[in-house]
Amino acid sequence: MLSGNVISVISGKGGVGKSTVSANLAVSLSKMGKEVALIDFDIYGSSIPSMMNISHGPKSMNNRIIPVESHGVKVMSMGFIVKNNDPVVWRGPMLGKVINQFINDVIWGDLDYVIIDMPPGTGDVAMDVNRLIPNSQQILVTTPHPTSSHVAERAGKMAHNNNHKFVGIVENMSYFQPPDHNQKYYIFGKGGSEQLASKLGTELIARLPIIAPNEKDFEPSIYKKGNLLHDKYMELADRLDSSIA
Numbered sequence: 256m257l258s259g260n261v262i263s264v265i266s267g268k269g270g271v272g273k274s275t276v277s278a279n280l281a282v283s284l285s286k287m288g289k290e291v292a293l294i295d296f297d298i299y300g301s302s303i304p305s306m307m308n309i310s311h312g313p314k315s316m317n318n319r320i321i322p323v324e325s326h327g328v329k330v331m332s333m334g335f336i337v338k339n340n341d342p343v344v345w346r347g348p349m350l351g352k353v354i355n356q357f358i359n360d361v362i363w364g365d366l367d368y369v370i371i372d373m374p375p376g377t378g379d380v381a382m383d384v385n386r387l388i389p390n391s392q393q394i395l396v397t398t399p400h401p402t403s404s405h406v407a408e409r410a411g412k413m414a415h416n417n418n419h420k421f422v423g424i425v426e427n428m429s430y431f432q433p434p435d436h437n438q439k440y441y442i443f444g445k446g447g448s449e450q451l452a453s454k455l456g457t458e459l460i461a462r463l464p465i466i467a468p469n470e471k472d473f474e475p476s477i478y479k480k481g482n483l484l485h486d487k488y489m490e491l492a493d494r495l496d497s498s499i500a
């Protein structure tokens with residue numbers, strides 16, 4: 256069974272940074288000394304194993320699954336059950352079974368936080384997760400682009416209709432600031448996330464800049480000390496922890 260505070264990272268739209276936010280938030284919470292699980296339910300576009308630099312699947316013991324550990328975080332991913340990066344065509348009931356298994360048949364131990372990387376949209380997975388983990392809270396990720404916040408609103412409304420609590424909105428790719436410059440460039444626009452937050456009755460809890468990946472880093476999606484995004488994610492983890500406590 257899953258213990259602890261369950262936080263689903265949702266968006267509606269693809270490619271806005273859900274997986275990046277999920278992975279970095281999980282790692283930051285673990286750095287704060289928390290026991291953290293990271294579950295990747297993105298069956299069609301699973302990216303957590305590669306972001307977390309995990310190259311092997313989980314082991315099992317007495318018919319139960321031992322999650323894979325990386326950066327102090329216990330990880331389970333839909334990617335572990337998909338062989339050779341083959342595309343998957345699964346129907347709803349099968350997906351539901353796997354989701355159930357990840358929740359109930361994994362040896363999670365005592366957890367403070369469970370971060371769930373959700374697939375984009377409001378489809379089968381979102382419905383199953385909402386049903387199986389009714390007490391989960393949501394972080395909504397969007398970019399400032401009006402199309403992104405418009406689609407995020409739909410996912411947010413679905414969460415609302417299911418009586419899920421919002422932790423808040425994370426605006427990713429908010430702006431670009433060239434190194435050694437004070438000027439911020441709002442490439443995808445500005446202000447849409449505040450409007451979305453007030454529409455959904457929640458708060459904007461982080462504004463994360465666009466930062467080009469360090470190509471020399473073998474794990475470029477997990478931000479290290481010295482990267483502004485590392486500090487931003489530590490702030491976000493701290494804010495989340497205080498608001499939940």
Ligand SMILES: Nc1ncnc2c1ncn2[C@@H]1O[C@H](COP(=O)(O)OP(=O)(O)OP(=O)(O)O)[C@@H](O)[C@H]1O
Binds near residue numbers: 273275427466476
């Ligand atoms: N703040 C950022 N600055 C620069 N690049 C970023 C930032 N956040 C995310 N990215 C990059 O944007 C791409 C999309 O991010 P990510 O995979 O986390 O999005 P997603 O919402 O999980 O996508 P999908 O819907 O496909 O699951 C990735 O290549 C990621 O490295």
Ligand SMILES: [Mg+2]
Binds near residue numbers: 274275372
């Ligand atoms: Mg993703």
